[in-house]
Amino acid sequence: MTSFGEYGLVQLSKNFTVTQAVAFKDYFKQVCDRQSDLNQIVLDLGQTTFIDSSGIGALVGCLKIAQAHQIELVIWSLHPQVKMAFELTGLKDVFTIDMGTECLLAPETEVTEVSGTTHxxxxxxxxxxxxxxxxxxxxxxxxxxxxxxxxxxxxxxxxxxxxxxxxxxxxxxxxxxxxxxxxxxxxxxxxxxxxxxxxxxxxxxxxxxxxxxxxxxxxxxxxxxxxxxxxxxxxxxxxxxxxxxxxxxxxxxxxxxxxxxxxxxxxxxxxxxxxxxxxxxxxxxxxxxxxxxxxxxxxxxxxxxxxxxxxxxxxxxxxx
Known part of the structure; x- marks a missing residue:
């Protein structure tokens, strides 16, 4: 995590599945416990193209941890593939998402399904x-x-x-x-x-x-x-x-x-x-x-x- 005083920025990996999710949630909790001066943590998912239910579970868990520490958690730069998963699962109504910084696909790229998140x-x-x-x-x-x-x-x-x-x-x-x-x-x-x-x-x-x-x-x-x-x-x-x-x-x-x-x-x-x-x-x-x-x-x-x-x-x- 990159810290800017009372703000923190974390960039998630390209694949956010069970292996990365477990480690990330533990890391996130350690950060919140250690840095009591944090008021806001921004999660950058702009490069994350593959997320499964375990990744979703980790994000939900991190949101609860942040709320317990009275820290605002913001999702920033959602990749369109993951953004579609958020919309289909209703997570867009759960998280604070900065829609002004969406990652844009190349003009010739079309997202028709959440292939990176589905069995x-x-x-x-x-x-x-x-x-x-x-x-x-x-x-x-x-x-x-x-x-x-x-x-x-x-x-x-x-x-x-x-x-x-x-x-x-x-x-x-x-x-x-x-x-x-x-x-x-x-x-x-x-x-x-x-x-x-x-x-x-x-x-x-x-x-x-x-x-x-x-x-x-x-x-x-x-x-x-x-x-x-x-x-x-x-x-x-x-x-x-x-x-x-x-x-x-x-x-x-x-x-x-x-x-x-x-x-x-x-x-x-x-x-x-x-x-x-x-x-x-x-x-x-x-x-x-x-x-x-x-x-x-x-x-x-x-x-x-x-x-x-x-x-x-x-x-x-x-x-x-």
Whole structure:
């Protein structure tokens, strides 16, 4: 970092992935702890053309560190490739960005996608086609089953038919996930009264008292997840991907765990077909998510979809 009295300037590397991100966050914290006279730190991303979810996680972590030290953090000279990632993930509304010093591409250069920040599965047109076709079929099934499910929910526990919750998708972008309501109407307000039986950054209770009688059936058969086909059609989720975390789970992530956000969250995935009902350890979820990213192919997605159908008819199948 170059210091100018109460101001500091840091130029980030060309590639800002998990290796650089972990080291940078540690360095940033040391700087903030050591230099108490700093009022503002400017991060120059003008030369940074490749950033992944771990890089995003490091920047979010640095913002929190700066705020704790009452230091203003400013993003300066965003490369267009990274700027697009900021816009798509909503980070442009989180950070203070000096838009007057944007890095300009040569006239003949055109940015059409965030190729420097996405996993191949996110860019695959065939995977997106599979998602669209699958979601349309799924929404057709949802429409057929909607009336009996809605009546059952209302009889058992009057209230909203659908349950919406904010989750984090690709690169940490927030969206509202939809399900058929399987808990009492004020379930979120009662969450603090329920013991978390999982280890790590996610919540799970096998016998959650908030789940209604109809809700238990919906979860056991995964019918509660049918409305998520709408999230898939909108492009917020995929048929196959990683488990979509909640914002409070993201708050507890160390930088390497942000790697699981390099792909879109899915209605099913490795965690679905490998005993999600019995998983209690977050590290196991991470390993499954990273394994999916490493092994991804369209054929692998199709295999997981077929395995999911088999799992749904297993007596131990159940919702997360």
């Amino acid at each position: 191949p599965s996110v860019r695959s047109p065939l995977k997106r086609l599979l998602d669209i076709v699958g979601s349309l079929v799924g929404l057709g099934i949802t429409a057929v089953l909607f009336l009996p499910i809605a009546i059952a929910i209302q009889i058992d526990n009057p209230g909203p038919i659908f349950f919406g919750q904010i989750r984090c998708g690709w690169m940490g972008k927030r969206f509202k996930i939809w399900k058929f309501r399987s808990m009492v109407a004020n379930a979120e307000a009662l969450k603090h009264q329920v013991k978390n039986e999982a280890e790590g950054a996610f919540f799970k209770n096998k016998n959650d008292p908030r789940v209604t009688r109809v809700g238990k059936f919906l979860r056991r058969t995964s019918l509660d997840e049918l409305p998520q086909f709408w999230n898939v059609l909108r492009g917020e989720m995929s048929l196959v991907g990683t488990r979509p975390p909640t914002p409070d789970e993201i708050e507890r992530y160390e930088i390497p765990k942000w790697q699981r956000l390099d792909v879109k969250p899915g209605m099913t995935g490795e965690w679905q077909v490998n005993g999600r009902s019995s998983i209690r350890d977050f590290e196991t979820v991470i390993q499954m998510d990273l394994r999916y990213q490493e092994n991804w192919s369209l054929l692998h997605d199709i295999k997981l979809i077929l395995k999911t159908i088999v799992v749904l008819f297993h007596k131990n199948a159940g919702a997360m």
